Amino acid sequence: MKIASFNINGVRARLPRLIEWLEETRPAVACLQEIKCQDDSFPADDFAKIGYSAIWHGQKGFNGVAILALEQEPQEIRRGLDGEAEDVQARYLEADINGVRVASIYLPNGNPQPGEKFDYKLRWMERLRARMAEIWDEQVPAAMMGDYNVIPRDNDVWSPPAMADDALMRPESRDAYFRLLSDGWIDAIGSRNPQGGVWTYWDYQAGAWQRDHGFRIDHALLSPESADRLVAAGVDRTYRGREKASDHAPIWIELSV
């Protein structure tokens, strides 16, 4: 059972690329982030034509997450995180598919830091941690997939000094991320690549892709029940080099059935 995640940077602008990726890789589940559309303009029909049912949580202009499932209906568990009633940003969607709990996560960027956006990021990470603790207690196979906007280790970035003052790499962001791992969640791609050098994002600017100036911020965090079933994990980086590409590449895990 392949579960993928892709920050697509605009679901409508990227639709041909997205359909192409789904048809070529055929994941059982695809989590999307930054769909950047309101609920009534999500292209559900285009996904249905190639066998995918979807749930989505959109927002005007930016953010927005979705979960697609191949030849089955995702059973929605929740949208949004508790803890901040006034938070209207569409960044979290959770569903059950084929006995696996799947979340599509778009964690706040947090720049510039310090500042209000950075504070929001850190609060959001603690709210996510609280939700993940609840899922943990359910003792279900869970895959928390998405754009965490955190570079966990120095070997997850092409140049640590270049990003040192960025919210993605600040100690506070890393500490919050490592608290999730301390809770027991497994970083499927990181743990399989201890040597680092695996990127999921390359900036559009300054020829970052051509120079391979990237970093790893898209992650798949697994509960013990799903980590026991993990047979492979990776990044499909070739999609970053295609025409009209997102600035992220898709990530994926494979669980035994």
Added chain:
DNA sequence: ATGGCTTTAAAATAAAGA
């Protein structure tokens, strides 16, 4: 680089991203 691209929203610029 307080921004070199890129998207959305909307009608020229501005916000947001990482």
